[in-house]
Each structure stands twice: as C-alpha cells, then as structure tokens.
Amino acid sequence: MSLHAEIDRSIHASRRKVMEPAFTDKSIRASEALLVRNVQTFVDLIAKSRKSDEDWSEAFNLSQWSTYLNYDIMGDLVFGRQFQAMTSETNRFVPRLIMNSTAFIYTVCLSRISLSAHGERHDGG
Amino acid sequence: MAKDDRKFFQYAKNVLEERVAAEEKKPGARTDIMHHLLHAKDPTTGNAFSREQLGIESGLLIAAGADTTSLTLAAALFYLVHNPRVMRILVKEIRSASPSGSTDLLSPSKLIGLPYLRAVIDETLRLSPPVPSHLPREVLKGGIMIDGTFIPKGTIVGVPAYAIHRNPEYFPEPEKFYPERWLAIDSDSGDFDNAPPSPTSPDILRTRQSVSLARQAFVAFSQGSRGCIGRQLAYYELHTALAHLLFRFDVRLARDSRTAKPMKDSTGWRDGLGDLLDPKGAEDSRMAWREERKREEEFQLFDRFLAVRNGPMVEFRERELIVKTTRVPWELRL
Numbered sequence: 001m002s003l004h005a006e007i008d009r010s011i012h013a014s015r016r017k018v019m020e021p022a023f024t025d026k027s028i029r030a031s032e033a034l035l036v037r038n039v040q041t042f043v044d045l046i047a048k049s050r051k052s053d054e055d056w057s058e059a060f061n062l063s064q065w066s067t068y069l070n071y072d073i074m075g076d077l078v079f080g081r082q083f084q085a086m087t088s089e090t091n092r093f094v095p096r097l098i099m100n101s102t103a104f105i106y107t108v109c110l111s112r113i114s115l116s117a118h119g120e121r122h123d124g125g
Numbered sequence: 126m127a128k129d130d131r132k133f134f135q136y137a138k139n140v141l142e143e144r145v146a147a148e149e150k151k152p153g154a155r156t157d158i159m160h161h162l163l164h165a166k167d168p169t170t171g172n173a174f175s176r177e178q179l180g181i182e183s184g185l186l187i188a189a190g191a192d193t194t195s196l197t198l199a200a201a202l203f204y205l206v207h208n209p210r211v212m213r214i215l216v217k218e219i220r221s222a223s224p225s226g227s228t229d230l231l232s233p234s235k236l237i238g239l240p241y242l243r244a245v246i247d248e249t250l251r252l253s254p255p256v257p258s259h260l261p262r263e264v265l266k267g268g269i270m271i272d273g274t275f276i277p278k279g280t281i282v283g284v285p286a287y288a289i290h291r292n293p294e295y296f297p298e299p300e301k302f303y304p305e306r307w308l309a310i311d312s313d314s315g316d317f318d319n320a321p322p323s324p325t326s327p328d329i330l331r332t333r334q335s336v337s338l339a340r341q342a343f344v345a346f347s348q349g350s351r352g353c354i355g356r357q358l359a360y361y362e363l364h365t366a367l368a369h370l371l372f373r374f375d376v377r378l379a380r381d382s383r384t385a386k387p388m389k390d391s392t393g394w395r396d397g398l399g400d401l402l403d404p405k406g407a408e409d410s411r412m413a414w415r416e417e418r419k420r421e422e423e424f425q426l427f428d429r430f431l432a433v434r435n436g437p438m439v440e441f442r443e444r445e446l447i448v449k450t451t452r453v454p455w456e457l458r459l
Binding site for chain 2: 002003004009012013014015016018019020021022023024025027028029030031032034035036039040042043046047049050055056057058059060061062063066067069070071073074075076077078079080081
C-alpha cells in the first residue's frame with residue numbers, strides 16, 4: 001500500500017516523515033539544473049517548429065505537450081532517468097497507462113464507497 | 126483498465142530496479158528524489174523504506190508527480206490566452222526579471238519569488254484543480270458534528286476542491302479568472318498594484334483579510350497531515366516552465382488554417398488527445414465533451430480522480446532577444 005493510501009495515522013505519519021527530506025526546499029534546489037534542462041528542451045523544440053513562411057510556430061496541444069514535459073521532469077528528478085517523452089514517441093504510452101490506471105482504481109473505490117453507504121442505510125433502517 | 130493498472134506498476138518497478146542498481150554501483154552520483162528515498166530514515170523510529178514499498182511509492186510518484194503538474198501548466202496557458210490583461214501583466218513581470226534578455230537570470234530559485242506568477246498559478250489551481258473531486262473520508266464511531274449538522278458513523282464525507290473553490294463566500298465572482306484576488310493591495314509591490322480592484326469586479330476585495338480567507342479555502346493540494354508532499358516542487362516546476370515559455374515566446378490561440386481566425390473552442394477534441402486515452406475511452410469522451418463543453422471560459426476537466434482534459438491549441442512566436450540564449454551556467458553542474 002502506498003503512502004497515499006495508508007489510513008493508519010501513525011504509520012502514515014512515520015512513512016511520510018521518511019519521505020519528507022526528499023521534498024525540502026534544499027533538495028529541490030539541488031535538482032534545479034535538471035528542471036531547467038527539461039524546460040529548455042521544450043522551449044528549443046517549440047522554437048524549431050516555426051513555420052517556414054511565418055513568425056508563428058505550428059499549433060501545439062498543450063495538454064499533450066505539457067504531459068510529455070512533466071513526465072520527463074519527473075523521470076529526471078525521481079529516477080535519474082531521461083524518459084525523452086518530448087523528443088521520442090517510444091515512452092509516450094506511460095501517461096496513458098497512468099490515466100487508465102487511476103480511472104480503474106477510482107471506479108473500484110467509488111463502488112466500494114457506495115456499497116458501504118448502502119450498508120449503513122441497512123444498519124440504520 | 127485493470128490490465129493497464131498492472132502494466133503501469135510493472136513499469137514503475139522496472140524503472141526503480143534500474144535506479145537502485147545505479148545507486149549501488151555509484152552511491153550519491155545523483156542527488157535526485159530517489160537518492161533521498163533510498164537513504165532516508167525516520168529520525169525517531171529509524172525505519173527506512175523496504176524495496177517493496179519503494180516500488181509502490183514509485184508508481185505513486187510517477188502518477189502524482191507528472192500528471193497533476195502537467196494539467197496545471199496546460200490550464201494556466203489556457204487562462205492566459207483567454208485573459209489578455211492578465212497575460213500582459215505576467216509577461217511584463219517575467220521579462221523584467223532579466224532585462225538584458227539573458228536566460229541566466231531565470232533560475233528556478235529566482236523565479237519562485239515572482240508574486241504575480243504565483244497568483245496566476247494559484248488562480249489556475251482554484252478554477253481547474255488537478256484532483257477536482259473530494260477525497261473521501263469515513264465518519265468514525267459516534268458520528269460527528271459538521272457545521273451544525275450531525276453526520277452518523279459510516280457516512281462518507283468530503284469537500285471537492287472544484288466546489289469549494291467556487292464558493293462566492295470565499296471567492297467573490299468565482300467564475301472570473303482574477304489573479305489579483307491572491308494579492309493583498311497593501312502588501313504588493315509592482316505594477317499589478319495598480320490593477321483595478323476592478324471597476325468590473327468591485328466585490329473582489331484585495332485586503333489582507335480577504336486574501337487570508339481565500340488561502341484557508343484553497344485545497345488544490347489538500348491540507349494538513351495529508352496535504353501534498355510535493356507542493357513546493359510543483360511550484361518550482363510551474364514557475365520555471367511558465368517563466369521560460371513566456372520569456373522566450375509570445376503565445377496566442379492557434380489559428381484556423383482556413384479562416385485564419387482564432388480557434389474559439391480551443392479545447393475541441395478534433396485535434397485530439399487520442400494517444401492519452403484508449404480508443405474506446407476517447408470516443409466516449411468526445412461525445413461527452415460535445416455535450417458538456419458549455420463554459421468556454423473554463424478549462425474543463427473530466428473527473429477520473431486525476432482529470433482528463435484537452436488543449437488549449439496554441440502557437441508560439443519567438444521574441445528577438447538582445448542576448449542570445451547560450452548555455453545556462455547551472456547546467457555545468459550536471
């Protein structure tokens with residue numbers, strides 16, 4: 001069970017404490033250059049997409065492109081690995097997996113909640 | 126979708142194993158988040174994470190770390206291209222941070238201090254929170270009194286961020302994208318000081334009290350012991366990405382290739398989010414989108430715990446910078 005899903009207060013508090021040093025201002029600042037490197041890749045990619053006969057670039061769907069950018073940032077900051085979602089299509093299947101995975105868990109959770117609410121009505125009446 | 130869930134956690138596990146192998150070979154070669162997690166211990170209990178726990182947390186970090194921030198970046202640019210007044214003020218703040226035109230001055234630790242940029246991000250998170258729905262809580266034995274109402278044991282309760290962020294008691298004229306509501310007029314500095322408290326929105330106060338009330342009702346990161354652990358990191362990412370984009374480019378809604386007019390429904394599905402969804406899901410969403418896309422001034426979300434979204438479609442025009450961007454000095458530390 002992930003930290004996010006832990007419901008026992010003291011276990012949650014203890015595990016969260018273990019994770020906290022990774023997210024302090026100081027830790028984040030140590031990764032500044034990684035952050036900028038990925039943003040720079042995005043910015044350069046946009047600059048290159050300028051249409052030849054115009055000042056303006058191609059149209060970007062930002063829901064897609066900011067997903068690729070932030071996925072690359074996360075890979076670099078958390079796993080020390082360049083996923084290259086911005087520059088290559090190979091790893092772009094993962095954002096889709098995430099959405100389908102959470103949608104799946106969400107559906108399961110919601111159905112459990114409605115079951116327990118149903119049970120409560122039975123208890124009460 | 127169950128298959129994708131397993132596939133996703135298998136993927137997270139593989140990525141983690143490679144990272145652990147690298148750490149064992151050359152400890153501390155990188156001081157990224159995983160480095161901290163591999164070496165962290167609870168100061169009181171001395172507990173560290175087991176490998177199995179780390180695998181599960183990796184999945185969480187991928188999902189929580191990338192999807193939320195990416196939604197917010199797209200949403201912020203949506204609101205900016207639809208609100209030229211706000212865009213003007215923000216662009217001025219960002220470009221003034223480096224008057225020579227060099228990106229050397231645009232380090233994340235400098236950008237994090239830009240107040241209007243923060244207000245734009247918070248206003249975006251208010252209107253389009255990346256986890257829009259409630260985080261369910263079960264009432265325990267004995268029940269509980271909430272706001273004068275008795276709620277019996279076993280009831281699921283929760284406050285959706287989307288809903289409370291539109292409560293006019295905390296956010297007057299809630300549908301209006303108005304970053305100044307986060308900036309008390311008596312504590313600001315800079316041009317947005319002179320932004321009207323506004324003739325069109327006289328109800329949106331900008332006192333210390335009104336800002337503090339808004340802060341208390343702001344739950345995009347949740348609050349308290351379960352509040353987002355990556356909150357500060359999210360701000361660093363968003364400040365950096367938005368500032369670098371707006372520093373180097375002007376941004377506008379994409380033009381229709383035939384009429385040359387701005388594509389009004391910029392979040393239309395035609396140009397699609399196809400590859401972020403399975404084909405069946407995409408088709409369902411397309412149908413729903415056509416029906417639900419009513420508030421054209423809002424970056425609309427489909428709640429799937431995280432949220433499905435699309436667009437905006439935008440174009441960029443590179444500015445002529447006085448100093449051409451070269452290597453940034455902090456890059457050398459890599």
